[in-house]
Amino acid sequence: MENNVSTALLNTRFSVLDLVPIVEGVTASEAIQRSLDLARHVEKLGYTRFWISEHHNMESLASSAPTILIGHIAGGTTTIRVGSGGVMLPNHAPLVVAEQFGTLGTLYPNRIDLGLGRAPGTDQRTAMALRRYRQETVQDFPDNIDELQVYLSRENATAAVRATPGEGVELPLYLLGSSTFSAELAGKKGLPYAFASHFAPTHLHDALRLYHQNFKSSSQLDKPYAMACVNVIAADTDEEAQRLATSAKRFMLGVIRNTRKPLSPPVASMQGEWSEMERMQIEQMMHYTFIGSKQTIAAGLAQFQKETQVDELIVISHIYDHSARLKSYKIVSELFEAKEELAYSS
Template identity: 80%
Template structure:
């Protein structure tokens, strides 16, 4: 059975650099690099690292350093931020850092931008030094960042060097309609975080298209959606692997931030009914099963959303199983999948 709808769709990877139970943060970074190299060999378009702070479960507090490390040890896959949480940083610093990355790794760096803190409010205050954010700060910061990256700023009093005049593509990330409208008005590609915040996906995509205005970077709308994907030999094995992701989400609800736990045979006794309902809602856009099952689900998702690109995130405890999941997924956009699978 050929999945032509998927075969013409770029697939990418989002990695939070998860720390697994019983292992180290150094090992988490090594696993992420191995996954990036694996994704490059399999033909994925890009490999993005998220920004999270004060989380025992994630080693992605410094996306810029991780992007540099991964880009250094790969050769062609695009590497970027999924994303840099712009309110945590001065736009000039971001322009200089990504200008340096683009100088080191030309035509391979993506700058995805978000406006969430990437952590809890107390940590956000430690990062932002008690600055109060207003609704206009994010749009203003993007404009300032774009100014520093432009050739026109060569006569400015404050310049980003390296950075100035480099063609570093910007992407707006969001889980609400605010960023969707903003991305449309600015003529930037838009990526929706449907892997944990599914509620406004369709409204956000609609508003993005409705408000889109062509820009120097982008002539026509470009949408991306991040979804949870876990592929294994059988539906049953994939569902078992997915219990690690569900336990991770449970930690998000409880604000415990523990490392990624091993899978269990059943979630019974792991969660309360209301927690189960909440996690099942958060993970609404999850494609878990055999290659055949996942292909059917992703086909339907692509048909319903008409997104241009799918970004897959896979919280899987066992590293080899995670590599295998991305390998199975790559067969859906690279070749035919047998209906017997």
């Protein structure tokens, strides 16, 4: 691998986002077990953290209760950080989040991350069922973060309402987003920021710019820390990776058609699977998707890192076959396994 490609990734951390996908022919129980297997796999490979997202009313995903899954994953691993990517804060009372993650942080000290988002993680009807018909205002999300931080602080020890466990637990917060709103907010609050470029690429560069422009140091962070999530499907050859990627494309096709079925097996070609308009829409949504062999992936990720200057890449891989998914993460890990060797040679 050429140094000009590799050095762009030298100081970049790599992590994993898992939606706990349910593939055709696999139960929710098996999907959860596969996620634990993946977490153990990437822990051995040296990934920094393993995040689980919150989604509801989707038969293709078993991630409706991320707090429970985080405990399951953390209990089945030993060193990798485990957290939410993220908890959709408008769906929950801040006190409940503080108590639940305070409990996780007590059980697994210095290993739990609390990533927060403001989207519902589902359709509007399900969001109403989750929120009991409470309408969210623009200011609710910032206010709820403030309330959550109060519950987690040691200074709340004399308050009438306290989070136990939770109060004083070492629990870093991260803000997640796919627009500029959360980016600016994360900067002003001095929190790490993660952008969902794996499905909403449009505002990536504006969001990162606003995050850095508005950043103010905090007790958690003295300088900006930016993360971006990207789709990666790696295989021995470009051709095999492109074949595996058809499962992800069919998954996204289900999203735009609102027919969100379990992840389907790959097909030889997407020809006949989608219309030209659907193809264009999905390719736009999956703009930051890297498909190919190790060399192809390395070049693509290095260019992405140069353009964004993010501190951490969060990898998500929609791959039908579990062994192929594990292999994809192994191939990606080879890009950062050789950091010392690359640093010496450069």
